[in-house]
Amino acid sequence: MDINILTVFILAIFVGIEIISKVPPTLHTPLMSGSNAISGIAIVGAIIATKVGGGTGTWLGLIAVIFGTINVVGGFMVTDRMLKMFKRK
Template sequence: MNNLDLLTAITVFVLSVLVGIEVISKVPATLHTPLMSGSNSVHGIVVIGAMLIAAGSHTWLGYVLAFVAMAFGAMNVVGGYVVTDRMLEMFKARPTAGTPGKPAAGTPDEATASTPDEATAGARGEAVVGAPDKEV
């Protein structure tokens, strides 16, 4: 790699950083999460580029840089899918009171009841003796 190639690479890097900052600064704060989850394809391209660098490398520095690029790219891809999954979970419908197979809100079930009698009494709508009064 000669000095002209290095200068071109540095110029492209600096320009891409400046363009990226300009583009991201124009995005409203509420759209940052969808934007970042949509950037999984960019991180996938980073992983592919790192594989190409590793295949064409003949020095230990090339192998190390390719490994680091693949590791960071893979972390970004996985993290992007995790963020996307969490974001999509927010839009799923929550079960409403009276859904078959689920106790209504405010009634104890087997998971939260301290005794089996408490769970069955609460499910039948009866008052539980000795249970603290809860406002529902």
């Protein structure tokens, strides 16, 4: 296997811990829904899976595109809706 890809993974975890620890408790729900939207990145893989004439795999790809889009669109929209509400005095 490619060691570079493991390096990227581990460094990304450290970056994640570093930046997420700084998110205040008041924003934990938007953090969850926002990061949830980011995990919809699987849609990128889903797009590649929809090979023309790929049989079952293609159909799984289609469902994955639907799931991924729900995740991305719903996640970012609902996070925005929440963050709009956080107001100062």
